[in-house]
């Protein structure tokens with residue numbers, strides 16, 4: 001097996017963390033590398049009674065035998081990263097690219113203190129936009145200049161490509177989602193970088209010819225945090241009535257919730273070059289499906305939803321998620 005990229009097909013928070021955890025335990029990768037914007041992400045990973053929300057460390061950390069890498073494209077907040085490394089006990093198996101740009105206090109202050117960012121766009125306030133601005137202005141600092149990061153810096157692109165040359169399996173995780181891509185999302189209500197699979201490959205230094213699979217993750221009820229167009233959005237009362245409210249991992253803000261959007265799903269699969277699809281939150285469609293691990297045991301209405309979603313997207317659905325815990329999964333490729 002070569003490299004597989006996992007990305008979000010709606011507006012982020014599709015459950016990539018959960019799907020990465022499942023795929024990592026299934027594929028047993030040698031390396032799990034993270035692309036994406038930076039610590040604006042919050043991936044939730046649940047395994048048994050363990051529950052974690054990670055912002056910088058790859059969510060694949062839950063699979064204990066992989067080396068964990070953060071690619072040069074990703075903004076690093078040293079405080080967030082070092083705290084997570086210590087809390088998760090991954091010191092001996094994590095590396096970050098020496099070229100990663102650094103988020104400094106001034107970036108966070110600018111993100112939270114600029115009305116356009118904080119109030120109009122509704123950013124996560126984690127300093128990502130201002131840090132990416134400094135990177136484009138070529139005045140951002142890099143990981144190699146930061147003393148507290150020196151034990152972790154490495155050439156991620158070289159490590160990932162050498163692993164692929166040696167025939168090893170590499171899992172590459174993205175963050176955010178297609179609808180908040182700087183290039184393809186609902187501009188200007190977007191994040192500060194593209195979020196599609198090609199960008200995630202570039203983030204970790206892997207060329208497009210080396211990617212075998214792109215798994216795009218969708219949730220049955222898409223969600224969105226912050227401002228911006230959301231054509232299938234339902235009112236909060238409806239979400240409450242259906243019992244499907246959600247709150248952000250990083251900001252704790254309530255997530256806006258919508259109905260399935262087949263048109264958007266198809267378009268994002270196209271731009272991402274999806275080869276497979278993972279569909280999460282099936283238990284939110286029908287509680288009787290919570291924790292089901294056997295396709296035949298899904299209710300008829302959920303099976304019908306899956307069939308329709310596959311038709312909408314035009315790419316095979318290979319992973320179904322029936323709950324947040326890692327094993328609450330139906331893997332149709334097994």
Ligand code: GTP
Nearest residue numbers: 012013014015016017042043044176281321323324
């Ligand atoms: P970003 O990188 O920030 O975009 O996040 P993410 O895609 O990793 O998703 P995040 O963890 O922020 O949000 C997904 C939420 O849905 C988390 O609370 C998960 O625990 C939960 N989740 C994942 N899969 C399922 C599922 O199949 N059913 C239910 N009910 N919840 C799920």
Ligand code: IMP
Nearest residue numbers: 012040041042122123124190191225226
């Ligand atoms: P920023 O990335 O913090 O600049 O925020 C820009 C927009 O992207 C805001 O609407 C955020 O809510 C959204 N956003 C950024 N990262 C994530 C994520 O990981 N999940 C969901 N929304 C996100």
Ligand code: MG
Nearest residue numbers: 013042043249
């Ligand atoms: Mg999230």
